[in-house]
Amino acid sequence: MELFLITAIHVLYAVASLFLMTAGLAVIFGMMGVINFAHGEFLMVGGFAFVLAVQAGINTWVAMFLVAPLVCVILGLVVERLIIRHLYGRTVDTILATWGLSLLLIGIASVTLGYDQRGVGQPFGSIAIGAYREGVYTFFVIGMAAVVVALLYGLLRWTSFGLVARGTMENAAMAWALGADVKRIYALTFALGAALSGLAGAIFAPIAGVMPVSGTIYIAKAFITVISGGPLPLSGAVLASGLLGTVSELTTIVSTPVVGHVALLAAAILLLRILPSGITGRFFRGGV
Amino acid sequence: MIAKLALAIFGGLALLCGLPLVVETYTLFNLTVFAAMAIFALSLGLVWGFSGILSLGQSVFFGLGAYAYAIAAINFSDSTPALVAALAAPTTLALLIGYFAFFGRVTDVYFGVISLTTSLILYSLVNSTSDQSFVIGKAPLGGYNGIPSVPPINWPFMPEWTLGFEDMYYLTGVLLLIVYVGLRLLLVSPFGRICIGVRESETRAELLGYDVRKYKLGMFCIGAAIAGLAGALFAAWGSFVGPDSFSVSFAAQAIIWVMFGGLGTLIGPIIGCVALQAITTWLGQVKIIDPNIVLGLIFIAAVLLLPQGIVPALQGLYRRFMPRRQGSGAA
Numbered sequence: 001m002e003l004f005l006i007t008a009i010h011v012l013y014a015v016a017s018l019f020l021m022t023a024g025l026a027v028i029f030g031m032m033g034v035i036n037f038a039h040g041e042f043l044m045v046g047g048f049a050f051v052l053a054v055q056a057g058i059n060t061w062v063a064m065f066l067v068a069p070l071v072c073v074i075l076g077l078v079v080e081r082l083i084i085r086h087l088y089g090r091t092v093d094t095i096l097a098t099w100g101l102s103l104l105l106i107g108i109a110s111v112t113l114g115y116d117q118r119g120v121g122q123p124f125g126s127i128a129i130g131a132y133r134e135g136v137y138t139f140f141v142i143g144m145a146a147v148v149v150a151l152l153y154g155l156l157r158w159t160s161f162g163l164v165a166r167g168t169m170e171n172a173a174m175a176w177a178l179g180a181d182v183k184r185i186y187a188l189t190f191a192l193g194a195a196l197s198g199l200a201g202a203i204f205a206p207i208a209g210v211m212p213v214s215g216t217i218y219i220a221k222a223f224i225t226v227i228s229g230g231p232l233p234l235s236g237a238v239l240a241s242g243l244l245g246t247v248s249e250l251t252t253i254v255s256t257p258v259v260g261h262v263a264l265l266a267a268a269i270l271l272l273r274i275l276p277s278g279i280t281g282r283f284f285r286g287g288v
Numbered sequence: 289m290i291a292k293l294a295l296a297i298f299g300g301l302a303l304l305c306g307l308p309l310v311v312e313t314y315t316l317f318n319l320t321v322f323a324a325m326a327i328f329a330l331s332l333g334l335v336w337g338f339s340g341i342l343s344l345g346q347s348v349f350f351g352l353g354a355y356a357y358a359i360a361a362i363n364f365s366d367s368t369p370a371l372v373a374a375l376a377a378p379t380t381l382a383l384l385i386g387y388f389a390f391f392g393r394v395t396d397v398y399f400g401v402i403s404l405t406t407s408l409i410l411y412s413l414v415n416s417t418s419d420q421s422f423v424i425g426k427a428p429l430g431g432y433n434g435i436p437s438v439p440p441i442n443w444p445f446m447p448e449w450t451l452g453f454e455d456m457y458y459l460t461g462v463l464l465l466i467v468y469v470g471l472r473l474l475l476v477s478p479f480g481r482i483c484i485g486v487r488e489s490e491t492r493a494e495l496l497g498y499d500v501r502k503y504k505l506g507m508f509c510i511g512a513a514i515a516g517l518a519g520a521l522f523a524a525w526g527s528f529v530g531p532d533s534f535s536v537s538f539a540a541q542a543i544i545w546v547m548f549g550g551l552g553t554l555i556g557p558i559i560g561c562v563a564l565q566a567i568t569t570w571l572g573q574v575k576i577i578d579p580n581i582v583l584g585l586i587f588i589a590a591v592l593l594l595p596q597g598i599v600p601a602l603q604g605l606y607r608r609f610m611p612r613r614q615g616s617g618a619a
Contacts (some may be wrong), residue, residue, distance in 0.1 A: 100587025224401055
């Protein structure tokens with residue numbers, strides 16, 4: 001029973017962290033068709049903002065929920081205005097430009113902050129589940145993923161921004177013709193994605209630490225999860241991280257983390273073979 | 289066409305023989321690896337630019353070619369079967385992936401992810417083989433340490449007659465030229481023209497009665513074999529292979545070479561690859577500024593200012609100022 005509980009917690013945790021590292025990319029890809037290869041670096045920037053803020057004496061939660069997302073929003077708005085705005089509708093070009101951005105951010109971070117890993121201690125202790133001990137932070141990550149899902153759903157479903165943003169996603173030209181300021185929607189969407197990445201970077205910083213090349217750990221997994229999820233930003237990311245996270249964690253438990261990682265990748269390949277445009281390319285059409 | 293090709297061959301050979309007279313030995317050593325990478329860039333330029341297959345993980349074939357060469361060369365102590373293995377292994381994998389994906393109608397960025405994922409699977413697997421027990425014949429796989437002391441290339445079936453680094457320079461250069469000319473010829477053959485038609489419109493090609501899947505598969509396999517050759521040359525050049533050949537950053541580098549040089553041309557990937565590698569090497573030597581910052585700025589500027597890449601931009605300029613001459617499509 002305890003073993004089952006621990007396994008369930010670990011699977012949930014794997015799914016939650018996969019979702020958190022994917023959400024920002026999913027919003028930007030799903031709503032705008034832009035593949036942000038600097039997504040990992042947005043997480044890195046969020047992580048650094050969090051760690052530096054905590055080291056400067058700012059309250060941990062203020063740093064996590066306010067400083068990190070805010071820094072990334074500002075970065076996102078600048079990047080959108082200077083680079084992304086010129087490349088709408090050219091998915092492949094955005095890969096090259098944002099790859100350049102990713103190198104640039106890594107370079108700037110290494111020059112200004114050094115190559116060392118920085119971190120802060122995990123904010124909570126651990127609790128006992130039978131014979132096992134589990135960090136409270138694990139539950140916090142799972143909780144945060146749930147909160148992000150709920151907030152994103154609410155934002156896309158019930159606010160006027162969500163309505164217009166979904167309309168723009170369906171048909172940008174039509175939304176434009178109906179008077180929606182598509183450029184502004186895109187800028188806000190990009191900022192939203194950046195904020196989610198910043199938050200995720202801050203959440204992972206106490207676990208994994210942060211250094212200039214941290215982003216490269218996240219980008220491949222996030223990219224594969226987003227594409228497996230398909231066109232819908234929220235349900236795609238949730239379903240794909242649910243599926244891939246479960247597969248990889250269960251495989252990790254019965255074998256090794258390497259095999260777990262390979263299982264995740266293999267599952268993504270099989271999934272795309274069966275559903276050539278991702279999970280939500282076939283199911284849940286018209287959702288969010 | 290024939291005149292242009294003759295010019296390309298003549299110019300290439302002249303460049304190949306002329307460079308050793310003017311540059312230092314160390315530069316020659318670097319040029320060899322630039323040429324090997326240029327062959328790799330050509331493979332992606334072919335697959336992506338002329339049949340529209342977004343092969344994000346083209347590096348998987350490069351890495352597989354390098355590993356196949358290393359393992360076979362260590363086991364047979366002769367590079368002849370090793371080179372065959374370096375062509376055969378990637379082609380087989382491409383056949384598998386291509387059959388799996390093209391016949392399943394996976395297209396576009398979704399295919400890109402399948403190909404990138406395959407590369408990452410090999411990256412994870414190879415990285416985890418550092419234990420002594422992972423041995424193929426006489427060759428330990430070495431995990432993240434890679435395989436050191438890979439044997440050099442020798443004359444066919446004469447293991448004692450190995451190529452020195454200057455011979456490697458000529459071999460790599462000549463092979464680059466052969467691949468380039470071969471691809472030019474391939475692209476004007478009926479097969480090549482149909483592939484370009486498939487790139488332009490799959491539906492139209494299909495309605496004209498061509499089995500699009502087979503053409504894509506064929507092009508994908510040719511690209512994989514060329515990438516494998518590049519990998520083998522790279523392994524023989526540095527007498528080392530490591531799992532980094534399968535990494536995301538190496539895969540993305542190739543994409544950037546092709547886009548920077550010009551997608552849909554053959555000379556573009558070569559120029560993009562050599563230019564960007566030369567810049568990277570130079571920045572690494574002078575150490576004034578972090579290379580990542582400069583490269584990052586170059587990529588961003590290239591996309592915003594030269595969206596088609598260098599070669600098409602130059603062609604456009606040429607045509608603008610030489611309006612009377614008729615340029616012909618791909619370079």
